Amino acid sequence: METNGVLGCVNISKETRDEIAEDFSCQEREPIHIKGKGIMISYLVTGPKHTLGGSPPLPETAISSASGDSPALGFPLVDALSLTRGDLVPGIVSLMVAAGALDALKIDTCLLERFARHVDAQHDDRVPYHNMCHVYNVVQMLCVFLGWPEVRAKLEPLEVAAVLIAGLCHDLGHVGLTNDFLKEIQAPAAKRFPTSTNERLHFQNLETLLSASETDILSELSESDRARLLDTVAECIGATDMARHGTLLQKWRRWAEMGVDWRDRSNRNFLASLLMKCADIGNEARGPQAAQFWVARLYAEFRNQIDIERALGMKESPSAKLVEADLYQSQLYWCEKVTIPLFKLLAALAPCTGIDSLLDNLDETRKFWKLQASRRKVF
Ligand SMILES: [Zn+2]
Numbered sequence: 001m002e003t004n005g006v007l008g009c010v011n012i013s014k015e016t017r018d019e020i021a022e023d024f025s026c027q028e029r030e031p032i033h034i035k036g037k038g039i040m041i042s043y044l045v046t047g048p049k050h051t052l053g054g055s056p057p058l059p060e061t062a063i064s065s066a067s068g069d070s071p072a073l074g075f076p077l078v079d080a081l082s083l084t085r086g087d088l089v090p091g092i093v094s095l096m097v098a099a100g101a102l103d104a105l106k107i108d109t110c111l112l113e114r115f116a117r118h119v120d121a122q123h124d125d126r127v128p129y130h131n132m133c134h135v136y137n138v139v140q141m142l143c144v145f146l147g148w149p150e151v152r153a154k155l156e157p158l159e160v161a162a163v164l165i166a167g168l169c170h171d172l173g174h175v176g177l178t179n180d181f182l183k184e185i186q187a188p189a190a191k192r193f194p195t196s197t198n199e200r201l202h203f204q205n206l207e208t209l210l211s212a213s214e215t216d217i218l219s220e221l222s223e224s225d226r227a228r229l230l231d232t233v234a235e236c237i238g239a240t241d242m243a244r245h246g247t248l249l250q251k252w253r254r255w256a257e258m259g260v261d262w263r264d265r266s267n268r269n270f271l272a273s274l275l276m277k278c279a280d281i282g283n284e285a286r287g288p289q290a291a292q293f294w295v296a297r298l299y300a301e302f303r304n305q306i307d308i309e310r311a312l313g314m315k316e317s318p319s320a321k322l323v324e325a326d327l328y329q330s331q332l333y334w335c336e337k338v339t340i341p342l343f344k345l346l347a348a349l350a351p352c353t354g355i356d357s358l359l360d361n362l363d364e365t366r367k368f369w370k371l372q373a374s375r376r377k378v379f
Contacts (some may be wrong), residue, residue: 075099075147077358078140079290080133085125088136089116095143096164104161106220115217118209122173128300130174137286139167141279144358150350154262154271158221162229163272165206165217166236167279172205174198176301179243180317181309196241203237232269239273240280248273249341256348271349278346284331284339285358288368295331299323328373335366 075098083091093113096102102112123132142163145151152160179197182190193200207230209215218226239248252270260267278285283294302319309317322330340362347355 075140075143077144077286079286080136080140081290081293083136085132088132089113089120092116092136092139092168095139096168099143099146099160099164100157101161101164104157105217107217111215111217115209115215116168118215119168119172122205123171124175127174127176128304129294129297130171130176130301134294135168135171137283138170138276138279139164141282141285142167142275144354145275145279145346148350148352148354150352150354151271151275154350155268158225158229159232159268159272162232163236163275165229166233166272166276169206169209169233170202170237170240170276170280171198172202172209174202177305177308178302178317178319179241180319181305184314184317185312196238196244199237199241203234206233206237228265232272235269236273236276239277242281245277245338248277249345252345256345260349274342274346274349278342281339281342282358284335284365285343285361287361288365291331291365291368295327299327326373328369332366332369332373335362335369340366 075095080088090113093109093116096112096116097109102109105112119135120132123130123135125131146155146160146163155163177198179190182197183194187197189201190197210218213219218229221229238244252274255267255270260270262268284291302323305317306320306323309315309320340359343355343359343362347359
């Protein structure tokens with residue numbers, strides 16, 4: 001039945017729909033012909049009906065302590081949790097404007113805002129982690145990086161714009177399902193993109209948005225600039241696939257040791273991708289409180305997927321193993337082996353006080369996970 005599916009969605013039978021109807025929204029499809037079964041009604045799982053697993057609420061209910069301030073001023077670290085839902089798109093737009101996106105793309109705020117609203121429309125608030133709050137946080141942290149002269153001076157204006165567009169679109173159309181899951185159910189997207197399924201799908205969604213004149217934020221660029229910018233965006237989005245993390249880190253470390261030539265575009269693309277990855281997994285650099293909140297959301301998203309896996313009688317996925325493992329030990333490992341080495345690589349390439357303060361935050365978070373893990377052992 002999966003061969004008749006829609007990219008990025010889970011296609012199920014009526015029986016399965018009935019089983020999971022309480023927890024998941026499903027959309028009826030046109031009757032289709034299934035080989036060996038005849039005409040059948042099938043359904044698409046369009047997302048969880050509500051947030052499962054005791055996950056914290058979305059920011060609609062958060063106290064808006066910072067919404068009156070411009071998030072762009074000097075690019076201080078601001079978490080989406082301090083904003084209301086309605087602040088997210090204007091916040092992203094004002095950050096991108098302050099970071100120089102309009103001049104580089106030769107467009108006005110109106111077009112950028114329209115584009116950002118279309119991106120927003122492709123994110124579902126019922127997806128606990130990969131939603132517009134996460135997108136805001138990623139763009140916000142990218143702007144923090146780009147606010148440091150040591151980073152900014154190494155990139156050309158078009159590359160800065162590419163990094164910002166990558167941040168805004170890097171999870172475009174994410175439905176809260178992992179690449180492993182999409183592969184396991186043989187989703188159409190996984191057939192089209194056997195590796196980095198989600199990431200390639202997000203980039204494809206961006207290309208679709210750009211193909212409509214009303215949302216083509218690259219319309220004023222020459223063919224060659226457009227192609228170069230998209231090349232950098234594709235590299236940045238592709239780098240967010242965690243399955244590639246080990247290989248990329250090894251490759252980047254080798255480049256950094258050999259000495260980076262900033263006149264070389266491939267080296268600048270490497271910095272752009274590193275910024276993207278740091279921003280994407282940078283919640284721990286916001287300190288222990290934010291780190292806890294976002295981990296809870298990520299696990300809630302994993303649990304949603306596990307519920308679908310169980311309903312479909314699938315074998316246990318890596319996400320299920322992670323959720324069952326000791327949360328604090330897993331996070332301690334993640335912090336020490338993944339996040340901190342990545343930020344240290346950035347610090348080696350662009351030493352500055354800004355990155356030092358984020359490394360301090362990361363160390364605070366690491367200590368917090370370690371303390372919680374040791375308490376867990378005692379009891
Ligand atoms: Zn992301």
